[in-house]
Amino acid sequence: xxxxxxxxxxALCLLGGMAGAAEPTQVATRLLEHLQAGRVxxxxxxxxxxxxxxxxxxxLHGIWQSLGELQQRGEPRVSAQQxxxxxxxxxxxxxxxxxxxxxxxxQDKVAGLLLRPAPAGKAPPPPTDATYTENDFSVPEARGxxxxxxxxxxxxxxxxxxxxxxxxxxxxxxxxxxxxxxxLDLARxxxxxxxxxxxxxxxxxxxxxxxxxxxxxxxxxxxxxVAALAALAADPxxxxxxxxxxxxxxxxxxxxxxASRWPQARGAVLWAAPSRGLLDLLPEQNRYLFQLDGxxxxxxxxxxxxxxxxxxxxxxxxxxxxxxxPLGVPQGFWKSIEAVDAxxxxxxxxxxxxxxxxxxxxxxxxxxxxxxxxxxxxxEDVQWKSYPALNHIGIAGDGPGSLKExxxxxxxxxxxxxxxxxxxxxxx
Numbered sequence: 001x002x003x004x005x006x007x008x009x010x011a012l013c014l015l016g017g018m019a020g021a022a023e024p025t026q027v028a029t030r031l032l033e034h035l036q037a038g039r040v041x042x043x044x045x046x047x048x049x050x051x052x053x054x055x056x057x058x059x060l061h062g063i064w065q066s067l068g069e070l071q072q073r074g075e076p077r078v079s080a081q082q083x084x085x086x087x088x089x090x091x092x093x094x095x096x097x098x099x100x101x102x103x104x105x106x107q108d109k110v111a112g113l114l115l116r117p118a119p120a121g122k123a124p125p126p127p128t129d130a131t132y133t134e135n136d137f138s139v140p141e142a143r144g145x146x147x148x149x150x151x152x153x154x155x156x157x158x159x160x161x162x163x164x165x166x167x168x169x170x171x172x173x174x175x176x177x178x179x180x181x182x183x184l185d186l187a188r189x190x191x192x193x194x195x196x197x198x199x200x201x202x203x204x205x206x207x208x209x210x211x212x213x214x215x216x217x218x219x220x221x222x223x224x225x226v227a228a229l230a231a232l233a234a235d236p237x238x239x240x241x242x243x244x245x246x247x248x249x250x251x252x253x254x255x256x257x258x259a260s261r262w263p264q265a266r267g268a269v270l271w272a273a274p275s276r277g278l279l280d281l282l283p284e285q286n287r288y289l290f291q292l293d294g295x296x297x298x299x300x301x302x303x304x305x306x307x308x309x310x311x312x313x314x315x316x317x318x319x320x321x322x323x324x325x326p327l328g329v330p331q332g333f334w335k336s337i338e339a340v341d342a343x344x345x346x347x348x349x350x351x352x353x354x355x356x357x358x359x360x361x362x363x364x365x366x367x368x369x370x371x372x373x374x375x376x377x378x379x380e381d382v383q384w385k386s387y388p389a390l391n392h393i394g395i396a397g398d399g400p401g402s403l404k405e406x407x408x409x410x411x412x413x414x415x416x417x418x419x420x421x422x423x424x425x426x427x428x
Contacts, residue, residue: 025076028087028102031110032073035064048109050323054306055113059299063115068094079208090118096178096407103328112328117178117407131155132191139200139228143210146224148173148200151191152237160242160424161196161232162269165225165258167249168278170205175248175393179409182248182393189417195424198232200224216336221251225258229265242266244424247273249364249392256345256353267352267427269420272364272392275371277338279311281364282326288362292402314338343375353382354423356416358390360401385419 027046034043044057074090089100096117103112126134137150153159164183166175174181187197203210203224211219225245233240245268247255252273259265274281283304290300313320314334322330346353353376357369369386376382389396394412397405 023108024078024085024087024102024104027104027108027110028076028089028100031102031113032089032091032100035061036070046110048105048111048323051109051111051113054303056299056302060113067091067096067098067115111323123174123181123184126188130188130192132188137198137200137232139198139224139231141224141227143203144207146200146203146206146228148198148228149187150232150235151187151197151199153191153194153196155194157196157237158239159194159196159237160244160266160427161198161238162190162244162246162420162424163225163228163232164197164199165221165245165247165251165255166202167251167272170208171202172205173199173201175199177393178407180393180395180406180411182395182412185394185412186246186417186420189412189414190421190424193418193421193425195421196232196238198228200228214330214332216332217254217340218336220333221254222258222261225251225254226262229258229262233264240264242424242427244269244427246271246420249273250278253340253342256342256349257340259351260345260349265351267354268349269354269356269423270346270372271356271394271416272358272361273342273355273368273372274364275343275368275375277340279314279326279334279338281368282311283307284365285363289403292400343371346372347375351381352423352427353379354420355382355384356394356419357386358392358394359386359388360390360397361392362401363392383423385416387413387416389413390416 031043031046034046038061040057040061043060044052047057070091070093072092076087076089079086079088085104087102087104089102091098091100098115099118101114101116102110105111126132132151132153135150135152137148139146139148164186173183175183183199187199190197204220229243229245232238233243243264244266245255245258247253247258247268248271252270255268255270255273259268286307287296287304290296290304296304307326310324310326314325314331315338320331322328325331325334355372359366373384390413391397391401391405393406394416395405395410396413
């Protein structure tokens with residue numbers, strides 16, 4: 001397997017579950033040293049039984065080797081999340097920068113490991129001749145404000161505006177992945193067309209401490225998006241009657257829900273939006289990645305079997321620990337997102353919709369696009385835009401989509417940005 005294919009945690013999957021630990025840094029360091037030295041048996045002895053079953057140490061070693069030569073290891077950082085200890089270690093491989101996230105339980109066992117591309121560095125400032133400015137903008141919310149950036153056109157307002165809502169998992173305001181910043185591209189592209197855009201750090205990224213207690217999808221996404229819409233509309237530089245929500249991936253699935261909870265929303269853009277639940281998509285995504293080389297190995301099939309069991313447990317009535325569920329996420333969250341019927345929400349929302357889909361998107365494939373078309377058939381207030389060459393984050397490429405693309409710097413296709421701008425301009 002190539003390096004990016006095995007980094008499923010970047011977009012899809014966390015391996016194993018997580019709990020607290022007394023000396024997490026030492027345990028994480030020892031595991032990484034075993035993997036680097038090829039001491040597979042020693043690495044496996046450090047895993048919890050659940051982790052060892054889901055991802056055997058020889059598979060972890062194969063993932064490690066696929067990254068190439070380890071050139072540098074940075075200082076570890078420890079954080080507590082939901083009563084768990086998580087060690088993050090920056091790693092520089094020949095193939096690129098990676099962050100290893102190692103979860104250690106109270107018995108000093110490794111209960112989870114995630115290798116993800118290192119976050120992008122600070123975004124460059126706008127060009128000196130830009131027709132817009134970028135300003136700090138705080139999204140107020142009772143649990144704590146979220147930092148954001150408002151891209152504001154120069155000239156006389158008030159301006160129409162868009163709030164960007166992230167996909168799943170912790171996301172910064174640019175929705176950075178590898179060398180790409182799709183929300184930055186979209187915000188600046190729209191601002192250059194005279195449309196203000198607010199992007200903000202997702203709560204799971206900016207304030208993970210807010211998730212020590214059970215939480216649901218509204219705590220994670222919906223409530224903050226509604227607060228962002230209200231705060232933006234109240235700004236005197238913004239035309240409060242022309243404020244739109246644009247959701248990407250999970251954010252797109254929730255965009256109708258968000259727009260219905262802030263009735264002043266003028267309309268919604270659903271970009272790469274699942275029409276089905278995330279627990280339906282997870283096994284499809286992983287199976288697709290495993291099949292890119294033409295076969296599914298015994299270890300990969302074991303992973304898929306474990307994932308199927310975790311999904312069944314997440315949907316079941318019996319209480320199950322987060323460590324035994326997909327992505328190590330608590331059951332309450334899965335129950336809440338399973339209860340979302342995105343197609344029904346969109347049908348009930350009597351506001352203009354713009355639907356965007358990339359033909360090379362393996363995370364939200366053509367199946368979902370067709371289901372959206374069936375659900376919204378006959379709606380004259382819905383526009384459809386499909387881009388055969390674009391992937392999940394709106395970047396053009398060739399051949400089957402893969403996670404490896406996300407490590408290659410690119411930009412959201414100008415046609416997609418222009419289509420969004422034209423649609424917003426037409427909604428008066």
